């Protein structure tokens with residue numbers, strides 16, 4: 001391999017057809033005179049456009065068609081010409097400099113074109129060089145050289161993460177690995193599970209309980225996630241009424257009065273709430289508005305007057321004190337009920353965090369645009385993060401996540417995308433240059449992911465995600481089932 005050109009932070013390297021280099025691999029350009037090396041990552045492999053190659057190719061193809069005898073090559077140059085025709089041009093991004101065994105992210109120098117030697121830098125050596133060690137390891141899979149690849153749970157702590165890629169590439173699978181890894185280290189996790197696919201993380205694929213069984217609490221709103229009204233804070237209730245059930249401001253004020261009135265009387269029950277709204281002295285429009293919301297609350301089966309039936313988030317957090325996940329199963333419930341449940345969960349989380357009942361929580365949200373209200377997006381990256389809610393968004397529609405979230409994301413786990421528009425959106429993530437994202441993500445095989453950001457100290461690494469022995473849920477239901 002020979003160094004050919006440098007432009008900005010891109011270098012081009014010439015490689016012979018026998019030197020097999022793939023996208024995503026790291027190359028070390030060693031300059032013997034200055035005893036420094038440039039660390040670069042291959043982001044594209046092209047044919048080398050040597051002058052005259054087009055003419056040569058054309059001439060070849062015409063003679064191949066016309067002459068059927070043995071080729072006449074007295075000087076034995078054909079194999080050399082073929083070699084040149086097959087030479088590759090590796091487009092690489094500069095990621096850093098190595099000097100005296102130390103790694104620096106700057107690269108304000110140019111290695112010698114005539115003297116430098118270029119060799120592959122295995123991912124394991126890169127991880128050692130960059131001191132990417134894992135004190136609290138979460139094993140994600142294998143690197144290109146089949147060595148184990150771990151990330152440190154601490155690099156997710158206090159961070160905002162995005163898992164994205166097109167359909168069926170293995171995003172939920174990776175999120176499950178992250179969830180299990182976090183709870184192994186004693187973290188508390190809440191999963192907003194849109195497809196009901198995390199509820200069985202406590203079972204192996206053969207249906208037996210696994211070591212995580214006691215740490216996974218699957219909660220279905222309206223079924224085993226229910227509360228009494230006194231367990232609710234008025235503020236959370238108003239959030240539900242205003243944001244999930246779209247109650248206008250004047251009616252919300254009236255509702256607050258009714259709630260306070262019932263609280264003072266000590267009769268805060270669902271039944272009494274209905275009765276009081278019926279007899280409350282107020283404008284009929286307001287009463288109608290309150291009534292319709294009251295029935296929505298009733299129909300969600302989310303609230304109960306029987307304390308024995310109640311099972312709120314707070315009690316469940318106690319069960320996972322030493323690490324575990326609360327999986328909020330949002331599958332099979334209506335859009336409104338889903339929003340009610342999410343308002344409750346997030347409201348309750350903030351309440352418990354502000355009162356220091358819990359230290360911090362990792363929130364996994366699948367396809368969040370389907371249930372998260374507008375104002376929560378900014379809240380999650382700013383206010384809620386300071387309270388200790390560390391979110392991971394999982395989506396196959398990258399344009400549903402706002403641009404500012406990509407900019408602020410600390411880690412991005414990127415799976416394959418082929419659609420230009422999707423690639424364009426993801427490439428706005430500030431963690432790496434747009435060219436790397438577009439070029440590498442386009443050719444990632446399924447179950448391979450490009451890890452960007454803090455977890456890899458900004459050295460993008462391609463990982464083959466490992467398999468997981470848990471009961472698979474969330475399979476797409478099919479009409480034509482496979483015949484064995």
Ligand SMILES: Nc1ncnc2c1ncn2[C@@H]1O[C@H](COP(=O)(O)OP(=O)(O)OP(=O)(O)O)[C@@H](O)[C@H]1O
Pocket residue numbers: 165166167168169170171172173174396447464465466467468472
């Ligand atoms: N690394 C892996 N090893 C083994 N099986 C995997 C791996 N990754 C994904 N799978 C399997 O591939 C299928 C699709 O994976 P998954 O559900 O995670 O994809 P997804 O990207 O979340 O899809 P969707 O966009 O539909 O949500 C699942 O059956 C999953 O078990």
Ligand SMILES: [Mg+2]
Pocket residue numbers: 171172173
């Ligand atoms: Mg999924």
